Amino acid sequence: MRRFLKLSLSALLLTSVFTPLQSRSEAAGTEPGQLPLDSSVQGERAYKFNFTSQAKEGYRSVTYDVYDGVPLYTPAAGYGFVGQTSAMPPREVHTSTITSDGTGFYITEPAFYAEPKYEKDNYNNYGMAFRIQAPPGAYSVYVKTTSDAADTTVSVSGMQTSRLLKGGFWDAAKLVPIKYTAAAAGKEWTYTYVNGRDYLDIEIEPNKVNTPVGIEEIVLKPLPKQVRAAGTLPTVFTLGDSTVKSYTFDEAPMSGWGQVFDNLFNREKAKVVNYSMGGRSFKNAYTEGRLNDILLTGSVGDYLLIQFGHNDESVDEFRRYGRGSTEGMYETYIREVYLPAVRARGMIPVLITPLSRVKGDAAPGHIYTNSFKTRLFPDIMKRIAREQGVTLVDLNAESVKYYNEIGVEATTAVFMSIEAGETPGKTNDGSYANGHPSKKIDGTHYKEALAKPFARIVATELVKLGGEGDRTAAAIASLLRGDVRDAARYGSWSAIFPEMAKDTTTGGGAYYRNQIEKLLQLGVLHKDDRGNFRPDETITVDAFIRSLAKLMELDPAVFAGYPNGKLTREVMGAILDDAYHAKFTSKPKYMTDYNGTTVVPGDPAYDPNLDSGARGAMYYPLVSWQQLTDTPQIAPHLAAKVKDAYELGLFRSEKGIARGQMVNGTELEPKAVVTRAKAAKALYFMWVLEHEVSQENDLSSLK
Numbered sequence: 001m002r003r004f005l006k007l008s009l010s011a012l013l014l015t016s017v018f019t020p021l022q023s024r025s026e027a028a029g030t031e032p033g034q035l036p037l038d039s040s041v042q043g044e045r046a047y048k049f050n051f052t053s054q055a056k057e058g059y060r061s062v063t064y065d066v067y068d069g070v071p072l073y074t075p076a077a078g079y080g081f082v083g084q085t086s087a088m089p090p091r092e093v094h095t096s097t098i099t100s101d102g103t104g105f106y107i108t109e110p111a112f113y114a115e116p117k118y119e120k121d122n123y124n125n126y127g128m129a130f131r132i133q134a135p136p137g138a139y140s141v142y143v144k145t146t147s148d149a150a151d152t153t154v155s156v157s158g159m160q161t162s163r164l165l166k167g168g169f170w171d172a173a174k175l176v177p178i179k180y181t182a183a184a185a186g187k188e189w190t191y192t193y194v195n196g197r198d199y200l201d202i203e204i205e206p207n208k209v210n211t212p213v214g215i216e217e218i219v220l221k222p223l224p225k226q227v228r229a230a231g232t233l234p235t236v237f238t239l240g241d242s243t244v245k246s247y248t249f250d251e252a253p254m255s256g257w258g259q260v261f262d263n264l265f266n267r268e269k270a271k272v273v274n275y276s277m278g279g280r281s282f283k284n285a286y287t288e289g290r291l292n293d294i295l296l297t298g299s300v301g302d303y304l305l306i307q308f309g310h311n312d313e314s315v316d317e318f319r320r321y322g323r324g325s326t327e328g329m330y331e332t333y334i335r336e337v338y339l340p341a342v343r344a345r346g347m348i349p350v351l352i353t354p355l356s357r358v359k360g361d362a363a364p365g366h367i368y369t370n371s372f373k374t375r376l377f378p379d380i381m382k383r384i385a386r387e388q389g390v391t392l393v394d395l396n397a398e399s400v401k402y403y404n405e406i407g408v409e410a411t412t413a414v415f416m417s418i419e420a421g422e423t424p425g426k427t428n429d430g431s432y433a434n435g436h437p438s439k440k441i442d443g444t445h446y447k448e449a450l451a452k453p454f455a456r457i458v459a460t461e462l463v464k465l466g467g468e469g470d471r472t473a474a475a476i477a478s479l480l481r482g483d484v485r486d487a488a489r490y491g492s493w494s495a496i497f498p499e500m501a502k503d504t505t506t507g508g509g510a511y512y513r514n515q516i517e518k519l520l521q522l523g524v525l526h527k528d529d530r531g532n533f534r535p536d537e538t539i540t541v542d543a544f545i546r547s548l549a550k551l552m553e554l555d556p557a558v559f560a561g562y563p564n565g566k567l568t569r570e571v572m573g574a575i576l577d578d579a580y581h582a583k584f585t586s587k588p589k590y591m592t593d594y595n596g597t598t599v600v601p602g603d604p605a606y607d608p609n610l611d612s613g614a615r616g617a618m619y620y621p622l623v624s625w626q627q628l629t630d631t632p633q634i635a636p637h638l639a640a641k642v643k644d645a646y647e648l649g650l651f652r653s654e655k656g657i658a659r660g661q662m663v664n665g666t667e668l669e670p671k672a673v674v675t676r677a678k679a680a681k682a683l684y685f686m687w688v689l690e691h692e693v694s695q696e697n698d699l700s701s702l703k
Contacts, residue, residue, distance in 0.1 A: 047132050047220035049079065053102035059217075062130075064100040073199075078133040085129045085201050087158030088283065088329045089318050093129045093203065098214075104146040106214025109206050115319065122319035125153070127205035127213060135198055136344035138223040138296060141191040143202055146214035149184040153205040156193045160321055163288040164191070170275050170290060172248045173696045180289065180296045187216070192223070194295040196341030225346040228299035235271045236476065237294050239285060240307035242278030242445055243355055243454075250594055250693035252425040253447040253514050253684075254416060257355075257454035259698050264459050264496070270479040281311035281323040282333035291338065300346030303476055305458075306338065307395065309354030309377040310444060327375055334384050348472055351385050353378040353396035355454060358403060358411055360441030360660065368403040368411070370396060391472040393461040395454065402453055410510035414450035416442035417659035420622075421652040422515075422681060424590035424689050430617025431595055433649055435662035437617035448698060449514040452497055456487075463488035494531075501533035509535050512677045515684035521700055522687075524551045525680060535677035538566045541575075544679055548579050551687055553703065558582045569651075570670035572682060574638045577645035579686060589693045591649065595619050620649050623664040628653070634670045642670065650689075651682055 050059035060079070064070060072095060073080030081098065084090035098107045107128050115122040143154050155161045164182035169175070183190045193200070200220075206213040228234065238244055244258035262272035275294055277285075285291050285308065294304060312330055316322030325333065334351070342349040357371040372378050378396040385392035403411045418436040429437035436442065459477075463485055466474030477485060487493045494500065499520035503509045516533055519525040524547045527533050542564045549556045558578055562571060595618045625631065625643055634642050645651060646668070654672075656665030674682075691697070 045222065047079075047134060047218070049130070049132070049218040051100070051104045051215050051217065053100075056217075062105070064105065070095055070098045070105060073131040075133065080131060082129050082131045082201065085158055085203055086131075086197065086199070087287075087320070088325070088332060089320075091124055091129075091158070091203075091320065092126065093205075094126055095128070098128050104214045104216035106146050106212045107204075107206070108210060108212045110210055112209060118316075118319060121316065121321045124320065125205045125207065127203065128215070129201045129203045130215065130218065131199050131201050132218070132220060133199045134195060134220060134222075136194075136196050136340040138192065138194045138225075138345065139200070140221045140223060141189075141193055141202070142217075142219040142221075143189040143191075143204075143215070144217040145187045145189065145204060146216050147206075147212060148187060149189070151207050151211050152213045153203075153207055154182075154184070154189040155203045155205065156191050157195070157197070157200045158203075158287060159191075159193070159289060159292070160284075160287040170277065170293065171246055172251070172277075173246060173694060175246075175696070176273060176275060178289075178293060180293050192292075192296055194292055194341045194345060196337040196339070196344070226296075226299045228301060232299075233269065233271050234479070235273055235298060235302045236265065236479065237298060237302065237304045238272070238274045238276055238307075239291065239294060239304060240276040240352070241280045241310050241354075242276075243310065244274070244276035244307055245278050246274045246276070247697050248693060249688055249691040249695050249697045250425055250590065251427070252423050252688045252697045254425070254445050255448035255451035255698060257451045257458065259696070260448065260451045261455045261458065263700070264455060264480055264484045266479060266481045279311055279323065280308070281314070281325065282308045282330060282338065283312070283325055284321065284323050286333065286337060287321060291341070295341055295345045295347065298345060298347045302347045303350060303472070304342050304347055305350045305352055305393075307352035307354055309372065309381070309396075310357070312377055313372075313375055325375075327377070327380060330375070330377055331380050331384065334381065335388075339384075339388060339390065348475075349390055350472060350476070351381050351390055351392045352458065353381050353392070353394050355395050355399035356403070358415060358443040360412065360415065360417070360443040362408050362412065364408050366408050368400050370400055372396070391462075391465060391470050393458050393465075395457060395461075398457045398461065399454065402457065406506045406510070409508055410506045410513065412441060412659075413510045413513055414447050416445045416447065419659045419661070420657040420664050421654070421685060423685060424588075424594075424619060424649070426590070426594045426617075431590070431619040433590075433619045434617065434622050434652070434664055435657065436660060437662055439660065439662055441660040447514040449517050451698075452500075452517075456493055456496070459484055460488040460491075501527050501531060503532040504535055509533075509677075511535075512680050515680040516677065518687070519547070519551075519680050519683055522551065522702055524683060524702075525676070533676065535675060535680075537676050538673045539676045539679040541565055541567050541571060543567075544572065544674070544683075545575060547679070547683055548575065548686065550702070551683055552579055552583050552690055554579060554582050567674040567679065568670065569654075569668065569672050569674060570634050570638050570642050572674050572679070573645040573651055573668075573670075574641035576650040576682065576686065577641040577648070580645070580648060580650055583690055588689055590689055591619050594693060617662060621646065621652055621664055622662070623653065623666055628666055628668050630667050630670065634668075642668075650686070654678065 048059040050056045050061050071080045073082045081095045109126045113124045145152050153161050168178050180192050238258040245256040246259040247254045258274040258276045265272050311323040312325040314324035317324030418432050420435045423432045425432050462473045463477045466477040487496050499517040504513045504516050541562050544567050545559045653665030655667045
């Protein structure tokens with residue numbers, strides 16, 4: 001049925017100034033579907049649309065038909081309104097209620113949709129979407145609306161405008177600034193956008209019910225590829241989720257392989273920039289503009305290594321700004337959004353399959369298998385890479401091999417298995433200081449001691465693929481340090497990671513592998529001449545003092561008066577107290593600001609994988625000094641310092657604690673001797689405590 005009865009009187013009066021699409025095309029001297037050129041764009045086609053009744057030179061006039069309403073999109077025409085956007089899942093918009101009064105096309109929505117309890121992630125204010133056929137590439141986008149920005153949201157192809165309007169940084173340490181944002185002023189909106197499909201959508205969405213919003217003008221101008229300036233280095237970008245992310249000290253000991261990957265490169269040959277962040281998937285890394293920023297920042301010939309899959313498994317795949325994907329969505333993002341956009345910018349994509357999660361409470365003898373059993377994302381990624389000739393690193397398969405190589409005890413130790421007294425860092429739920437607030441062994445996130453093997457695997461696979469004739473892999477491998485390439489070829493990594501000790505990589509000796517390797521790397525503790533750390537050996541008072549003084553850059557005289565001999569826990573507590581008061585004039589943030597929830601949904605650094613729903617886990621010991629049962633055993637001359645150290649949380653009970661639990665013991669065991677492994681635990685805690693919370697936590701040397 002024709003829409004004649006729905007037309008307003010103003011629309012009827014406009015029939016004399018609008019002409020049918022074909023006659024308007026003929027009058028402009030173009031074929032149907034062909035858009036007018038803008039000579040100001042160096043021979044590139046500019047896409048200029050006018051939605052008013054007044055013709056504008058060089059613009060395609062989009063006409064409103066009194067009987068049939070707005071022109072609907074067809075590939076033949078090359079433009080038009082659509083009823084569903086290109087987002088995944090598609091967002092419903094409206095065409096039949098769009099009208100015009102000559103000043104533009106507008107729409108009024110009487111009601112919105114929002115999913116209860118998920119209003120910020122899944123809502124639809126409807127409105128309109130205008131599709132323009134435009135090949136993959138970068139565009140400056142100018143949109144002039146009929147309504148003010150306070151009443152209107154303009155977005156491009158499903159992008160999340162609320163995120164694009166903000167500046168800030170892409171990483172936790174604030175080293176990677178957001179360079180490309182959207183801007184809205186009055187009725188004018190501007191974007192810079194890299195398109196992967198052969199069309200893009202301009203979406204006009206109302207912010208208020210019963211308030212008309214609309215479109216007056218759209219201009220797309222193609223942007224040239226960015227050519228690297230002479231004398232500048234190529235860049236290797238990494239883009240992924242929390243397993244690739246770079247972490248700060250307040251998140252210690254968590255790490256991602258992307259955080260340490262840059263150390264494997266020759267800094268005189270390449271830059272390495274990590275855009276990864278927790279909670280990200282193919283979907284939200286696109287919608288928030290993270291991918292877009294990389295593609296606009298990068299130059300022709302730069303490399304983009306992409307790993308997603310963990311958050312794509314989320315079951316919020318049908319929410320507008322969820323993280324999850326069906327297998328079909330996952331494939332579409334790779335095929336139609338990511339790969340063509342990267343290639344259109346002259347950059348070179350590399351796909352990396354997501355590493356396998358592990359069973360946190362795996363029993364001894366457990367055999368690890370690929371965790372992707374429901375949505376087979378690694379398989380999809382591998383198939384697309386084969387079909388499209390994209391270099392692929394199968395980290396998923398190699399991660400499973402590595403877990404089984406080192407065994408259950410060692411694998412559990414290097415994932416986020418946290419006990420009381422291990423770190424002053426925190427997660428979304430609060431402080432780790434009394435154990436993991438989620439009361440679990442996290443089988444997704446991991447420590448730096450595992451980040452290094454993963455980075456090693458990626459480098460090894462690139463060298464291997466390059467040797468087999470993969471030109472992209474060979475080119476990236478050529479940017480690695482020479483000793484790294486040799487290590488990858490011959491499988492000997494001891495010179496690259498000398499902090500890895502023979503007796504702390506497998507079995508029970510790996511329990512504190514992360515702490516031990518960091519202190520070996522810093523030169524605070526040492527291996528013997530056979531490459532062993534000897535974790536179960538008792539440490540001496542002098543050795544502990546030397547290590548602590550060097551670690552915290554303190555004068556050893558601070559610790560005068562402690563006779564040498566086997567270190568006991570009461571003496572260690574007193575020494576830690578001396579170090580604390582010599583180093584700090586006020587409490588570090590781990591003890592104050594970083595108790596309880598600090599990152600909430602909606603924050604750019606929020607990682608839903610780290611949010612158990614618990615709130616307020618505190619730094620200070622759960623068991624008070626008065627509740628300890630064996631404090632009378634402490635030597636009287638040490639008692640005050642030991643009590644102070646305990647109440648400051650510098651050390652806790654070692655009896656009755658366990659990884660995967662937030663629990664303290666009630667026995668301090670003051671006379672018990674301290675092993676080298678337990679000393680490493682205490683030293684690592686102090687090392688984290690003295691660093692700024694916002695600093696990246698993968699330091700490899702002291703000042």
